[in-house]
Amino acid sequence: MKAVRFERFGGPEVLEIVDVPDPHPGHGEVRIAVRAAGVNPSDWKKRQGLMDEELPQTLGHEAAGVVDELGEGVTDVALGDRVFGFSAEEGAQAELAVLAYYAPIPPSLDFAGAAALPAAVETATRALDQLGVGSGGSVLINGASGSVGSAAVQLASARGARVIGTAGPANHEYLRSLGAEPVAYGEGLVERVRALAPDGVGTALDVAGSGVLPELIALAGGAAHVVTIADFAGAREHGVRFSRGDSGRALHVLGEIGGLIESGRFAVPAVRAFPLAEVAEAHRASENGRGKLVLVP
Numbered sequence: 001m002k003a004v005r006f007e008r009f010g011g012p013e014v015l016e017i018v019d020v021p022d023p024h025p026g027h028g029e030v031r032i033a034v035r036a037a038g039v040n041p042s043d044w045k046k047r048q049g050l051m052d053e054e055l056p057q058t059l060g061h062e063a064a065g066v067v068d069e070l071g072e073g074v075t076d077v078a079l080g081d082r083v084f085g086f087s088a089e090e091g092a093q094a095e096l097a098v099l100a101y102y103a104p105i106p107p108s109l110d111f112a113g114a115a116a117l118p119a120a121v122e123t124a125t126r127a128l129d130q131l132g133v134g135s136g137g138s139v140l141i142n143g144a145s146g147s148v149g150s151a152a153v154q155l156a157s158a159r160g161a162r163v164i165g166t167a168g169p170a171n172h173e174y175l176r177s178l179g180a181e182p183v184a185y186g187e188g189l190v191e192r193v194r195a196l197a198p199d200g201v202g203t204a205l206d207v208a209g210s211g212v213l214p215e216l217i218a219l220a221g222g223a224a225h226v227v228t229i230a231d232f233a234g235a236r237e238h239g240v241r242f243s244r245g246d247s248g249r250a251l252h253v254l255g256e257i258g259g260l261i262e263s264g265r266f267a268v269p270a271v272r273a274f275p276l277a278e279v280a281e282a283h284r285a286s287e288n289g290r291g292k293l294v295l296v297p
Helices: 041-047 111-115 118-131 149-160 168-176 189-196 213-220 234-237 251-261 278-289
Strands: 003-005 016-019 030-039 062-070 083-087 095-104 140-142 160-165 181-183 203-206 227-230 271-275 292-296
Touching: 003 168, 016 227, 030 111, 030 278, 041 203, 041 278, 062 095, 062 111, 083 111, 083 118, 083 227, 095 251, 111 213, 111 271, 111 292, 118 203, 118 227, 140 149, 140 213, 149 160, 149 168, 149 251, 160 189, 168 181, 181 189, 189 213, 203 213, 213 227, 213 234, 227 234, 271 278, 278 292
Parallel strands: 140 160, 140 203, 160 181, 203 227, 271 292
Antiparallel strands: 003 016, 030 062, 030 095, 030 292, 062 083, 083 095
16 A cells, blocks of 8 residues: 655655555454545654654544444444544544444544544543643633634633633634633733633643743632643643643543534534645644644555
């Protein structure tokens, strides 16, 4: 099968489409014929040598497609079913991928939209779980208009929480459509949030990593009520929890998100698709922060 791989670190030009052996599912896993695979910032960070040291590397850990091989013990899906989820190992940006965690694709969703979901909704759900966001609570989301931020807004709203989200003015109406009360980021953030919530907020989630952890701590009443997914150095400096997948993933959301989508409580953001052969262009777009991207074999 064809797959994305690089054998040296560098710019997008080091990416290659190569032939690799077909994978096969293990116990409890399924193999899919990939119809779309997500592209994430971690992909170009790995390509640049900023995350993992081993070479060569194949890329991709979220995908959607059609089940074409079942692992031992799998009884919840059948050959030909449409599923999405996380790959067993890296390498989902390929013609075939083995998924270790998966769920049916909601009927109203296409493959590109489904492939854009796993990383964003798992990251958002994990952080909301760690903050204990629930009905009657309130959460300030810093960086609320991106793929993870917009997922966190909708998931927190679906839990019954009040959501205040920071974004540029051009995205304020978008945040309102998702259920958040928008505020502009930048100098004066604390005052703008207190104009909406005079007593501050119960919790705060930093998605943007824009150096505002002290302000979030002040608004949420202490570092224990703040989680960041984007500011590792700031988390250490200010005693804030840094949420990462190796501390326990919120995989339960894969089985829950379909119901929210079909009931109209979760809207999938616009997705830009690239052919697999144009993976270098997809990386360039990702490095420039241009929305949610997928590759289509």
